[in-house]
Amino acid sequence: MNTKPESQSLAAWVEETREGIDSGRFPVRAFNDQAVYDLEQERLFSKTWCFLAHESEIPHPGDYVTRYIGNNNLIVARDEHGKIHANLNMCRHRGNVMCKAEMGNASHFRCSYHGWTYKNSGELVGVPYMKEGYEGRLKRKDWGLVRVRVDSYEGLVFGCLDPEAPPLDEYLGGFQFYLDLYLKHGLGGVEVHGPPDHWIADTDWKICTENFAGDGYHTPVAHQWGFHLGYFPSSGSTHSQGWAVSIPGKGHGIGLGHGPNFPPFGGFPDDLVAEMKQSLSPEQVEVFSRTRTAVGSVFPNLSFLMQPFSLEPGEIGVRFVTMRLYHPVGPGRMEMYSWCLVPKNASQEYKKEAYRAYTLAFGQAGTFEQDDFENWTKVTQAAGMTMVRDVDFPYIMGMDSAPDPEFPGPGHAVVPYVNDTNFRNLWSRWADYLAGEV
Template sequence: MTTQAERPRPQLDAWVEKTRAGITAGRFPARAFNDQAVYDLEQERLFSRAWCFLAHESEIPSPGDYVTRSIGNNNLIVARDEHGDIHASLNMCRHRGNVMCKTEMGNASHFRCSYHGWTYKNSGELIGVPYMKEGYESRLRRKDWALVRVRIDTYEGLVFGTLDPEAPTLAEYLGDFRFYLDLYLKHGLDGVEVHGPPDHWIADTDWKICAENFAGDGYHTPVAHQWGFNLGYFPSSGSTHSQGWAVSVPGKGHGIGLGHSPGFPAFGGFPDDLAEEMKQALTPEQVQVFARTRTAVGTVFPNLSFLMQPFSLVPGEPGVRFVTMRLYHPAGPGRMEMYSWCLVPKSASPEYKAEAYRAYTLAFGQAGTFEQDDFENWTKVTRSAGSTMVKDLDFPYVMGMESEPDPDFPGPGRAVTPYVNDTNFRNLWSRWGDYLAGEA
């Protein structure tokens, strides 16, 4: 019996083309959320070519600081060298392929292989080879055997990498979505920083379910997080919850949901001094879009997401704003590594940073209330998607098929209302299909 992973590639390519046509018609295959062949194709055609998030610069602030992160099935060392420059290298010794760095974060000027002792600078250059004269008779050219470099670029402190030397620039890749990223990254004139190490765990769920949810799924909130309405965390329910916009960047896959609440104050949840700094850091158009936004939840294609909202259990009070940044790293069909950070304004007081981190932990930390709600659903969706009867079933993505862009929306991209809409998801899956078809 031939398994899905063993099927001939032409048959899988035909499935991709059928899937792309279905996306246009508002349908998406359930199989995509837990399938070995789909996972393998994503590794080959998506994660080998897209720009993927690696780290925030504030995680490695000093010379020698490093973290280990991954793009697809490639583990990387992201390090700041003695000159302050950031490098990303494959976490593999060039001699026999041993893992060079076995810890997730730390500080080191050099990395020494535990197998044969080859030693590299944290920028990747090979500088030490045991028995160089006796064993290699000085024939080995060290400069030919540096760690494998990975192309990187940054935006407002975010470090991205791509395995494709021919990929467009990061600025081209992000496109107009930079306008919306600034909502999360320009809190104050000095920008943001991570507060504490990231939460990191393994989950039996597919990365795409999470990326879709954070591209603006306001539809699930009154059901999955109903307790928030019952306790007064959300000031409304039903019809008023759907106010706002779903904004996508056509052809890029990025999307954001901007949720509004009646009577919510401008920049509510921020201290007055930070609110004033944000108004200076943002453009007038960004202020117009963001000032009344209560909840902003967005995804940078393929697997980096952000959420900003105030947290308060006191009805009528805006509470304290927090920002979570999260990476869904694929670790197999129906399985992923979850990274979750709290971002805080650099210029904020220690008291505000502590309160924002507390709000993040209660809501979207590893044991947060919202996080538990979501992962309970996501793991069950993934389990269902792997069953034998599901391989030929589709899910409906027809909400908002007739939505017209809001002509008065002051920001870039395609903004439709209400916020509860499938437009962003169709855009996300369309770009996913481009990559899997080799046409991105």
């Protein structure tokens, strides 16, 4: 684990990093460093919109889950009127954890220390010995749970710790166009299929965000068995076909991979395709019908992947969607949350097959997941070595790439799909937050 060098202040290092990104350089130190981790907690996670839950995880009044923004543990609950709230999971009396379960259903939360009781929307409603102990000095309305801003897009619930931050719609900045690829599978949208897998990994969260912002470069190497055995409906030589799309100045990015002779919307059942064509815009249909694999990240730490997978080599297989959140718990260490999203209106048979494909490929013990985490863990370990303190990585692919004038979607779209453009955009936004410029 590194600490900041005595010869250079952290502020100076951040400014040097910002300058280097423009020329395609990024420091190894960023991926495993105590001082960088602390600065991320202070300046990044305190200001960004971060994913909390999918609405289908808390469908009924009283349903709740506990989640994190940075090092802040939150209760995300649906009240009796159907409204979703997020509150800090801490009693206002002496700071005890209010809710010790990860999920459940409750109309109220009662502190196990002194018994203060709150509605699931956060209001303080019960104080033991109120008359005897406080003699009228305590006003319950002033001592509710600490509230967190919430907003949502197509079932995705986000929270923000900064009351002055721009609204979620502005924060996403047009990336909604691409989120619809994962969220508008039919007129009913999508839902989670079971609770998320989650586990602790000795991996820096930023490595994962970068990979899922469109790293098609690693696929023919890290997952080469998939090509050799015919599980990809393409080959290593054609894998670079497609677009890398970023939202300039926002940090979001997506890789949209094509495939030779790949059928439009391949891997989806016909009835679902018909609904998707109704729920998507003509421009979205044009892009998505040609997309074989879509791997994207919402800055800072939420990612999605959609691709077909088959147990029969050479077959198109079934489409699945995985949504994942990389929650940092220390320098070079994170808690991974991984969901499977399925279309609400799909048959139970399709949902079952999509979940099976997700589990085999990107579940906790999935074949692709194991490939990735082995590499990500080793990268994080190497980033903590003392000799790499002044070492940079090259991010120079596509430095001169011009936007594709024929691309119908928003953002900066370049070809080929194998490109570093999305990553330079990602790191520029990350550095802006660390520099206090956002």
